[in-house]
Amino acid sequence: MTLSAPTRTFTVALVGNPNTGKSTLFSGLVGVHQRVGNYPGVTVEKKTGQMEIDGRPFEIIDLPGLYSLAARSRDEMVAVDLLLGRRSEVGVVDAVLCLVDASNLERNLYLVSQVLELGLPAVLAINMLDVAERHGVRINLEKLRQRLGVPIVAVQANRRIGLTQLRAALASVEAQSRVAASTTANREPAKEMPCRACRCDMTFLTGKRCSGAASGDEEPCAQPLGRTPLPEAFEHEVTSLESELVAESRLSNADPPPRCLVRRLLLDRSGCLQRALLAEADTRWANRIEAAQARLAAAGYSVPSVETTARYDWARRVLDGVVVEPRSYRATTSDRIDRVLTHRVWGTAIFAVVMVTVFQSVFVWARPATQWIQSLTTAASDYLTVHMAEGAWRSLLVDGALTGVGAILAFLPQIVILFGFLALLEDCGYMARAAFLMDRLMVRVGLSGKSFIPLLSSFGCAVPGIMAARVIEDERDRLTTILIAPLVTCPARLQVYALLIAAFIPTQAYLGGLLNLQGLTLAGLYVLGILAAVLCAMLFKRTILRGRTPPFMMELPSYKWPSPQTVLLRMAERGCIFLRTAGTLILGVSILIWAALYFPHDPTATHQEQQRDSCLGRAGRIIEPAVRPLGWDWRIGCAVIGSLPARELVVANLGVMYHLNDEQSDSDTQNARWHEKLHAVTWDGTDRRVYSVPVALGIMVFFALCAQCMPTLAVIRRETNSWRWPAFTFAYMTGLAYVAALVTYQVGTWVGNVWCVG
Amino acid sequence: MDRILGHPDHVHRLEEFGLRRGIKIEMFRPGNPCIIRLAGNKVCLRDDSLLRVMVEPLA
Numbered sequence: 001m002t003l004s005a006p007t008r009t010f011t012v013a014l015v016g017n018p019n020t021g022k023s024t025l026f027s028g029l030v031g032v033h034q035r036v037g038n039y040p041g042v043t044v045e046k047k048t049g050q051m052e053i054d055g056r057p058f059e060i061i062d063l064p065g066l067y068s069l070a071a072r073s074r075d076e077m078v079a080v081d082l083l084l085g086r087r088s089e090v091g092v093v094d095a096v097l098c099l100v101d102a103s104n105l106e107r108n109l110y111l112v113s114q115v116l117e118l119g120l121p122a123v124l125a126i127n128m129l130d131v132a133e134r135h136g137v138r139i140n141l142e143k144l145r146q147r148l149g150v151p152i153v154a155v156q157a158n159r160r161i162g163l164t165q166l167r168a169a170l171a172s173v174e175a176q177s178r179v180a181a182s183t184t185a186n187r188e189p190a191k192e193m194p195c196r197a198c199r200c201d202m203t204f205l206t207g208k209r210c211s212g213a214a215s216g217d218e219e220p221c222a223q224p225l226g227r228t229p230l231p232e233a234f235e236h237e238v239t240s241l242e243s244e245l246v247a248e249s250r251l252s253n254a255d256p257p258p259r260c261l262v263r264r265l266l267l268d269r270s271g272c273l274q275r276a277l278l279a280e281a282d283t284r285w286a287n288r289i290e291a292a293q294a295r296l297a298a299a300g301y302s303v304p305s306v307e308t309t310a311r312y313d314w315a316r317r318v319l320d321g322v323v324v325e326p327r328s329y330r331a332t333t334s335d336r337i338d339r340v341l342t343h344r345v346w347g348t349a350i351f352a353v354v355m356v357t358v359f360q361s362v363f364v365w366a367r368p369a370t371q372w373i374q375s376l377t378t379a380a381s382d383y384l385t386v387h388m389a390e391g392a393w394r395s396l397l398v399d400g401a402l403t404g405v406g407a408i409l410a411f412l413p414q415i416v417i418l419f420g421f422l423a424l425l426e427d428c429g430y431m432a433r434a435a436f437l438m439d440r441l442m443v444r445v446g447l448s449g450k451s452f453i454p455l456l457s458s459f460g461c462a463v464p465g466i467m468a469a470r471v472i473e474d475e476r477d478r479l480t481t482i483l484i485a486p487l488v489t490c491p492a493r494l495q496v497y498a499l500l501i502a503a504f505i506p507t508q509a510y511l512g513g514l515l516n517l518q519g520l521t522l523a524g525l526y527v528l529g530i531l532a533a534v535l536c537a538m539l540f541k542r543t544i545l546r547g548r549t550p551p552f553m554m555e556l557p558s559y560k561w562p563s564p565q566t567v568l569l570r571m572a573e574r575g576c577i578f579l580r581t582a583g584t585l586i587l588g589v590s591i592l593i594w595a596a597l598y599f600p601h602d603p604t605a606t607h608q609e610q611q612r613d614s615c616l617g618r619a620g621r622i623i624e625p626a627v628r629p630l631g632w633d634w635r636i637g638c639a640v641i642g643s644l645p646a647r648e649l650v651v652a653n654l655g656v657m658y659h660l661n662d663e664q665s666d667s668d669t670q671n672a673r674w675h676e677k678l679h680a681v682t683w684d685g686t687d688r689r690v691y692s693v694p695v696a697l698g699i700m701v702f703f704a705l706c707a708q709c710m711p712t713l714a715v716i717r718r719e720t721n722s723w724r725w726p727a728f729t730f731a732y733m734t735g736l737a738y739v740a741a742l743v744t745y746q747v748g749t750w751v752g753n754v755w756c757v758g
Numbered sequence: 759m760d761r762i763l764g765h766p767d768h769v770h771r772l773e774e775f776g777l778r779r780g781i782k783i784e785m786f787r788p789g790n791p792c793i794i795r796l797a798g799n800k801v802c803l804r805d806d807s808l809l810r811v812m813v814e815p816l817a
Contacts, residue, residue: 068774072767104799107776269766304766308773325797335786338800342787436802439791443804449791551768552804553775556793 009057010174013083015115016099017108018065019557021127025099025157026062027569036573044078053171069114071264071273083118084258095121095173102132105323109315117228117260121177123169124152136326144322158563229314233299237292238263267304334558341433351437358421362460369413377406395598404590407646408583411463411711416575418457418464423570427562432554445534446541448552451481458488462712466719476545483729484537486712489529495648496703497522503675504696525704532705585714589645616642631695631745633683647708694748698741706737759783764809
């Protein structure tokens with residue numbers, strides 16, 4: 001084993017309830033040395049960080065915030081597997097760092113009791129003692145340390161107080177585990193080593209911690225903890241089930257599930273864990289477990305409430321005499337703020353103001369940065385055009401790679417700024433209030449209030465919107481939100497709308513100039529996007545993502561001052577994720593589209609001939625029969641295929657296809673010229689015009705609903721951790737867009753004919 | 759607070775959150791969803807036909 005190697009990284013899992021300041025503590029410990037990824041096969045985010053204490057390498061794994069290790073949700077399952085060393089990509093967890101909130105110790109100790117049961121060395125960090133003290137809660141840390149038998153460190157994560165002591169505590173745990181490893185490795189047979197979760201470990205652990213604590217000032221446990229607070233009768237059932245499972249696994253040569261998972265099997269009434277653990281859908285085990293549960297219920301220990309009762313009893317015993325709570329509950333600052341912010345009228349008004357401010361700022365601040373990035377890529381492509389010889393390489397770099405890079409980077413300012421705001425709102429605790437206020441609205445669509453902000457962000461750009469859907473715990477709600485977010489109208493569509501509305505929709509005014517037809521068309525397209533999103537959400541929640549939603553429950557954390565470090569780190573983290581995952585894919589697709597336009601290359605052909613005879617041009621003509629019912633000619637088909645990386649590209653593609661921007665002119669006259677030329681476009685070989693109001697409306701409706709946006713699909717791939725969902729999004733949105741455009745064109749033409757005849 | 763009626767898994771989840779027999783809770787903001795305050799923290803719950811929180815009024 002590598003345990004004795006001197007430079008072995010010591011892996012510590014950071015566990016805690018949500019809203020205890022876990023991420024803040026994590027950033028405080030590891031700083032910028034962190035990596036974010038996904039656990040393979042699940043959408044749970046994996047966050048790891050590196051640090052060094054006295055020259056020894058430590059790896060900290062930030063687990064998702066949990067109330068329990070019940071292994072019901074994916075978050076919980078990942079956490080349990082990881083703590084038990086059952087996730088191969090992380091390896092063995094050497095110790096657990098439990099973060100608890102001082103103002104809510106009893107509930108936090110519930111999770112702590114589950115963690116201690118695992119038998120791993122543990123360190124307890126108590127956060128926000130200052131807040132608790134302000135509320136009149138007094139905690140005797142020394143006594144708590146004696147009762148729990150693990151090192152306890154008071155920290156203030158947001159002010160980075162207590163981190164040095166915490167590092168020292170982790171270092172001493174590491175030193176002890178090294179000593180223990182070197183002595184036990186010689187004594188015990190190697191076969192026993194991986195089984196860290198059996199119950200003998202707990203006594204071993206507690207005993208060792210009491211006698212051999214490095215700091216020397218720890219007294220032996222006044223009340224040595226039981227291995228588990230669960231009652232004897234329950235443990236008896238666990239033992240008998242465990243022995244049966246061990247016997248079974250011996251037959252099939254598989255690893256038996258560790259004891260704490262057996263315990264969870266008995267506590268689990270939904271059968272999720274059974275299905276996950278006992279892969280062969282064996283009704284024998286289900287019957288066996290049900291029988292055990294029935295026996296326990298008969299003995300007065302009904303499952304699963306036996307667990308909560310036992311653990312809370314334990315927590316109360318541990319805290320008895322340790323925590324002195326105030327006689328009467330005083331209204332805190334948070335309560336006073338909440339009286340206003342969760343008010344139906346005032347709260348909603350303030351929420352609206354906050355949202356307008358945030359999105360206005362994102363828009364105002366991101367724009368110069370985006371323009372700067374765009375001018376930079378233009379300058380780079382100009383430089384390359386001048387300094388490189390004409391040919392495939394130059395074309396690849398300028399038209400393929402740089403276009404792709406430009407498209408990716410143009411999103412970056414928006415994402416970084418929006419996530420800065422979201423992190424700020426989240427960190428100070430406002431996000432939960434916003435979700436509370438919007439829940440009443442979202443529940444009608446079948447979603448919860450937590451979907452509101454991601455969907456609202458999608459009006460700015462679907463990419464950060466989809467990334468923001470991470471805050472939604474319920475898997476189905478989250479997927480639904482991700483799937484409908486791209487339907488919401490983003491500014492990229494405005495370029496398409498602006499061109500076609502200005503060219504084809506008459507400037508007719510109603511109500512004395514208060515409303516005009518062009519503006520109404522634009523508003524109609526926005527409404528179309530929202531309506532489509534709402535209908536699709538309802539449809540998905542009733543079909544593919546149907547299922548019993550667990551009752552909605554959300555904690556409203558106390559307000560606190562946001563930590564600038566957390567906010568800045570979150571901005572950097574989201575920016576990096578976007579560049580890494582979406583960036584590479586977009587670059588690839590841009591180069592592909594470029595190649596489709598460039599090959600087969602005929603150096604003697606004019607620009608227009610080259611476009612027509614390229615792979616893309618041929619593809620456009622192949623699909624012409626399919627787009628004909630929409631009133632499109634093959635050039636529009638081509639432009640649509642070519643706008644696959646980003647829908648705003650369709651404007652440039654139409655320009656290329658119809659040879660619109662051949663001469664240099666300022667933008668106003670160029671726009672007018674574009675409009676004229678579009679009007680004059682005819683079907684090949686005839687003088688019948690291609691464009692009419694129904695065709696233009698059809699194209700706009702198509703672009704309102706289609707998924708022509710590579711970054712969005714790439715981000716869906718990243719967030720759902722599979723290709724299935726981006727493929728589905730693309731298919732359903734393209735189908736929807738096609739049908740809607742078809743209906744628009746056919747109905748529009750029919751109405752037009754009736755109108756003319758009438 | 760007396761007890762929670764509903765599917766055992768959902769009840770378990772609420773209990774793990776700290777909503778359990780014998781604690782004092784206060785309706786902070788009635789309505790749907792509502793906000794309930796319990797020892798030191800607040801939780802937002804939505805009215806759900808599958809779940810009922812039974813309470814005993816305090817004075």
